[in-house]
Amino acid sequence: MVGKICGTGSYVPARVMDNDDLSRIVDTNDAWIRERTGIGKRHIIDGETTSYMAGQAAMRALERSGVKPDEIDMILLATSSSETVYPCAACEVQRMIGATYASGYDINAACTGFVLAFNAAQAYISAGFCRTVLVIGAESMSNMIDWTDRGTCILFGDGAGAVVLRAEEGTPVSMAAHSDGEKGPALTGLSRHRKGWEKELEDGAVKESFIHMDGQGVFKFAVRKVPEIIEEVLEKADASLDDIDYFVLHQANRRIIEAVAKRLKTDISKFPMNLEEYANTSAATVPILLDEMDRSGMLKRGQKLMTAGFGAGLTWAACLFEW
Ligand code: UT7
Numbered sequence: 001m002v003g004k005i006c007g008t009g010s011y012v013p014a015r016v017m018d019n020d021d022l023s024r025i026v027d028t029n030d031a032w033i034r035e036r037t038g039i040g041k042r043h044i045i046d047g048e049t050t051s052y053m054a055g056q057a058a059m060r061a062l063e064r065s066g067v068k069p070d071e072i073d074m075i076l077l078a079t080s081s082s083e084t085v086y087p088c089a090a091c092e093v094q095r096m097i098g099a100t101y102a103s104g105y106d107i108n109a110a111c112t113g114f115v116l117a118f119n120a121a122q123a124y125i126s127a128g129f130c131r132t133v134l135v136i137g138a139e140s141m142s143n144m145i146d147w148t149d150r151g152t153c154i155l156f157g158d159g160a161g162a163v164v165l166r167a168e169e170g171t172p173v174s175m176a177a178h179s180d181g182e183k184g185p186a187l188t189g190l191s192r193h194r195k196g197w198e199k200e201l202e203d204g205a206v207k208e209s210f211i212h213m214d215g216q217g218v219f220k221f222a223v224r225k226v227p228e229i230i231e232e233v234l235e236k237a238d239a240s241l242d243d244i245d246y247f248v249l250h251q252a253n254r255r256i257i258e259a260v261a262k263r264l265k266t267d268i269s270k271f272p273m274n275l276e277e278y279a280n281t282s283a284a285t286v287p288i289l290l291d292e293m294d295r296s297g298m299l300k301r302g303q304k305l306m307t308a309g310f311g312a313g314l315t316w317a318a319c320l321f322e323w
Contacts, residue, residue, distance in 0.1 A: 002172055003125040003133060003165030005323065007065020008291035011056035012043040012159035012278060019154070026150035033154050038254025042157030042279035044142045050082045051089040053160035054138035055096035057287070062097065064294075065164040067132055069097045072164075074133040075104030076121055078113025078283035080189060080312070081140045082106060093136065102134070110189070111250050111311025112177075113137060113283035118163070118307070119175045119319050125167045136162040137283035144189050146210045155252070156211075157279035161287025170322060174237035176229050177317035183221065186214045187312040222256045222310045227263040229318045230306055237320050241266050244320070245303040246293070250310055251275045251285035272298070282311065299323050 018041040019030035033039055045053070054077055062069060077090035084092075090104030107117045114137035121133040138160035145153045190210045226249065234240060247270055249257055254275055261268045274289050281288060286307055293299050301323055308318040 001125055001128065001167040002170040003122045004168045004170060005163045005290070006067065006166045007061045007063070007164040008162070008287065008294045009057045009060025009062070009064060010159065010161040010288045010291040011053045011060065012288070013045045013048055013053070015044050015046040016041050017044050022154055025147055026153060028150045028154055036255065037155060038273065038275045039154065039279045040276040043159055045140050045158045050079055050138045050140045050160070051092035051096070053158070054079070054089055054136045054162070055093045057138065057160040057162040058093055058097050058134055058136055061134070061162040061164050065166070067164050067166065069099040070101055071132050072099040072102040072134050074121065074124060074130045075099060075102050076107060076117040076133065076135050077104065078107045078109065078117040078137040079139055080108050080110050080113065080282060081144055083140070089138065099134070109311075109313060109315050110187070111252065111280070111282045111285070112309035112313065112315040112317050114161070114286045115250075115307055115309035115317040115319060116177055116315070119177060119317060121165050122173045122175065122319070122321070125165060126172065131167045133165045134162060135165060135287070136160060137285070137287045139282040139284050141280070141282055144210050151215060152211045152213055155280050157281050159278055159281040159284045159288055161284050161289075161291050163287055163290060173319055173321040174233045175317070175319040176232045176236065178225070178229065178315070180314045183314045184312070186217045186221070186314060188212045189312065219253065219256060221314060222252065223259040223263065225316045226260045226308050226310055229316055230264065230308060233306065233318045233320050239304070239320065243304050244270065244306045246298075246305050247271045248286055248289055248293070248305055248307040250308065251278070251289060252280045252311070
């Protein structure tokens with residue numbers, strides 16, 4: 001058995017902050033941000049929480065799938081910016097959508113989280129442990145950002161995406177995942193929900209920004225490791241680059257995606273992007289993009305999709321699956 005996507009959904013806050021808005025907060029400008037990242041704007045929460053956005057994306061995915069909430073037996077929610085450590089956001093979504101018989105938990109693996117959750121769902125399904133799994137990526141990155149740090153605050157946005165997977169006969173998926181904890185300091189995050197952070201900041205006890213990043217280090221890591229893991233998954237599947245219809249990569253930076261395409265000697269048209277509109281929504285980028293692709297009619301049954309995520313940990317993961 002394999003998990004087939006039978007519905008996608010997404011939710012982004014209505015409040016938009018474009019690059020010009022940011023240039024009034026930090027010393028930056030629209031031209032720099034567009035040229036270095038491909039980002040034009042980001043959607044920012046305005047009262048929404050991570051689990052609220054996750055629940056909205058889940059409801060939209062369920063509606064499109066025709067699956068009823070009580071048919072779901074697992075909810076996997078990838079997030080690093082939930083409003084509570086516990087209860088986990090997955091259980092909050094379970095309550096919101098009325099998925100009475102589902103178990104669920106959160107997966108904290110930053111920008112790689114959704115791909116890891118998707119892989120875990122596929123493993124549960126192929127083992128016969130689950131039949132219907134809701135996989136969500138949701139983030140309130142604006143709660144984690146130091147809005148005085150132009151090196152990071154320009155990169156991120158908020159939002160959520162979800163897919164419903166149902167067990168069907170079909171071509172097995174191929175997947176891979178890796179971590180390198182030695183390189184953890186390259187990208188660290190401190191939640192704004194940490195009690196007392198304002199005081200620590202005032203006292204100078206917190207010297208680092210909430211998200212602290214070696215931008216060029218992360219850039220180089222992504223450009224090297226993403227093509228490697230894609231090749232690894234292709235080899236496992238006995239497939240070639242030409243077999244892939246679309247590469248649905250984590251949307252961190254347009255230049256990273258272009259560099260990956262170049263290394264793989266694959267036309268950039270096979271790498272859909274939506275960074276211009278949403279920026280980097282961490283664990284939510286891949287499911288938001290999948291939802292947009294599905295809604296726009298780009299996707300046809302039987303097409304082969306390669307998804308890949310990378311980020312803090314450091315972590316990176318990929319999955320080859322049939323639409
Ligand atoms: O999900 C994974 C999350 N992480 C990432 O995706 C990070 C990957 N890395 C990147 O995307 C890029 O490294 C950045 C976009 C963060 C930075 O781009 P870069 O081309 O590596 O720029 P840089 O850090 O080398 O900075 C170049 C210049 C510097 O000025 P000087 O020293 O040349 O005078 C920076 O101070 O650009 C300056 N700069 C900015 N200027 C205007 C840095 N940030 C900004 C800014 N606006 N926002």
